[in-house]
Amino acid sequence: GAGVSQSPSNKVTEKGKDVELRCDPISGHTALYWYRQSLGQGLEFLIYFQGNSAPDKSGLPSDRFSAERTGGSVSTLTIQRTQQEDSAVYLCASSYSLLTATEAFFGQGTRLTVV
């Protein structure tokens, strides 16, 4: 596609439910990143993928968070047993390489609200 696409754009869920957030990166981009933007924490790195593997999961806040990427393309971020502190905007980005200074292109994000 023309840009990084994320779905849904908004998600309201009840506490304790599981949610799946989807990211469709720019075609041909091998690197994919997930970040979280919240009022108290700013923009935080969660995880990145090189192809289908995730060398760095250090930013995932807890074991309720997981992510996968299939076919070197679409990625899904799953949050199990959601808590109110999970409310944030989840941003996905992709870049054609992992080389430093390669531009990352961001999607518009999924706004998650846990009630």
Place this chain on the structure above:
Amino acid sequence: GNSVTQMEGPVTLSEEAFLTINCTYTATGYPSLFWYVQYPGEGLQLLLKATKADDKGSNKGFEATYRKETTSFHLEKGSVQVSDSAVYFCALSEGAAGNKLTFGGGTRVLVKP
């Protein structure tokens, strides 16, 4: 670990005023430095970048110079427009870290006519 500190906003300016947003960083290696911008209702976009000391990044009238001696990357624009109203994020990345970005807290800029 790496960190980025930028001035808190909001910054409110009149059109044609001079804008400076301060950014300093802490990094273990030799990072690349970025300014990203988020316009209302839009996603984050790269504004400019610099990859080594004394490099100057520039775009859309904005400039920032990579100052290794002061570990800074301050963003400047000589004459802002209403359309520059946005949130600006300073960030760094290091190759050893898989090009993941470490962001500052963001600075909201509001330009009034």
